[in-house]
Amino acid sequence: MESMTTSKVTRWDQHGREHVVRVRKSGMQRQLTCGTCGWHKAAQFLPWLKAEEHLAEAHQATVDPTA
Numbered sequence: 001m002e003s004m005t006t007s008k009v010t011r012w013d014q015h016g017r018e019h020v021v022r023v024r025k026s027g028m029q030r031q032l033t034c035g036t037c038g039w040h041k042a043a044q045f046l047p048w049l050k051a052e053e054h055l056a057e058a059h060q061a062t063v064d065p066t067a
Contacts, residue, residue, distance in 0.1 A: 034055075
């Protein structure tokens with residue numbers, strides 16, 4: 001059985017609401033799942049960039065908590 005790891009991309013919108021996309025890795029494939037709207041997508045390359053794009057486009061969440 002392959003090991004599975006999880007990370008997340010968190011951004012806030014202009015109203016201060018937190019939005020999170022979880023990135024689950026299993027082998028070479030990554031599964032993205034949005035905790036706000038349930039959107040999900042499989043991605044092999046640049047999953048964190050695709051997560052950031054979803055948050056910006058779908059939720060206008062662009063404030064990076066680490067910046």
